[in-house]
Amino acid sequence: MQTTPHNEARRGDYAETVLLAGDPQRSEWIAATFLDGVRCVNRVRGALGYTGRFRGVPISVQTTGIGAPSMAIYAHELLDTYRARTLIRVGTCGGLADHVKLRSLVISQSSSNDGAVNGQLFGFYNYAPSADFGLLQRAAQRAIELGLDHHIGQTASSDVFYHPDVLGRFAGVRAHGALAVDMETSLLYTVAARFRAKALSICTVVDSLVTEEQTETSERQELFTDMVRLALEVAVPAEPATPRR
Template structure:
């Protein structure tokens, strides 16, 4: 047990899917896993372990933002032996060719700062995805016929951003989408020799202000979960 995860030894699989929303963890586990069982609910952050095509999988919430994700990923890797960690979350598109409902596979993640900045200090570390997971996810997305983009994203420290000048520069430099967790996930995975990937569904668009209707979110997020599972066990 850890301060934030009450799971017992053996309750957490080596492969962990990481939605930000704990209720999405519950929905994904009940929808895609066989015999899911609740293994954590400390502070309302649900974690479930079950099987997918005979492979053991844990789906565990991380909360919003890099500091929250950092707590759970550190504990999952260091105390429970997680080796493959795939974020399944939403993102806002920053390029015209990226459409609502599309999937973005984050090759790299740009950020102003992360919880790891205290360790890295003056180093501008460039966190990136595990290539094997990235390639497998791209193949799975192509097989499903899902609109998919691979490239750099931006992990923001804040949800209510007031830096239009910064957004303009990221758009100019090809950043595909913005979310709040991936840079720290990739940094921690590198530090602990684990594999990591972010598979992101575009739920809204910063340029067009289009947003995914609530009734369509579950179906679109389902594609993302299936892509992540296929990639994990390719």
């Protein structure tokens, strides 16, 4: 019997820290490339889930699919049913600012959205979904130490992928400094806050809405190496070297 309608994993199959990838092929690649002792814990709907170890620490990877509703379902079930405590998105985004170049990383400090969730959950309040500060701080420090091309700041999440006004619809958030847009980060931060859990979104810029440049689909797995490496460094910091006496 499945534990949830969307997941066949048993309680205890997921680690407390879970990396979230939209694409099942990316989840499979992350597990095979970065984790030791990997086992597949979910195949329902093709939303592959894996658990293994990184630096000896249990880490899971879960596919979330595309869009806010799908992200909300998997994040909710991981936190509620499987008792995960830290969720880190490793996804893709589109650049909204001139200086945000293809293949760079965007670490989301907060994320606006164009969906209806705020009205349904918060009434007349405009809730501000934000990253966990500890995870954000650690990501910022490690990105600098690793020499990664990255940006940290506010982002936007949209429920519409194909829109006739590709860039103009983001005029408001762009004027207020939004770096990039994806479809999931805002809901991830909202669901995590509901469960008093930690969440962070790290995305690779695969296209620019400003210049209309795009990366090739064939190169994207290779592009994700820095992003996943940073996410794992945040999830499982290396032990500091013991000073010699």
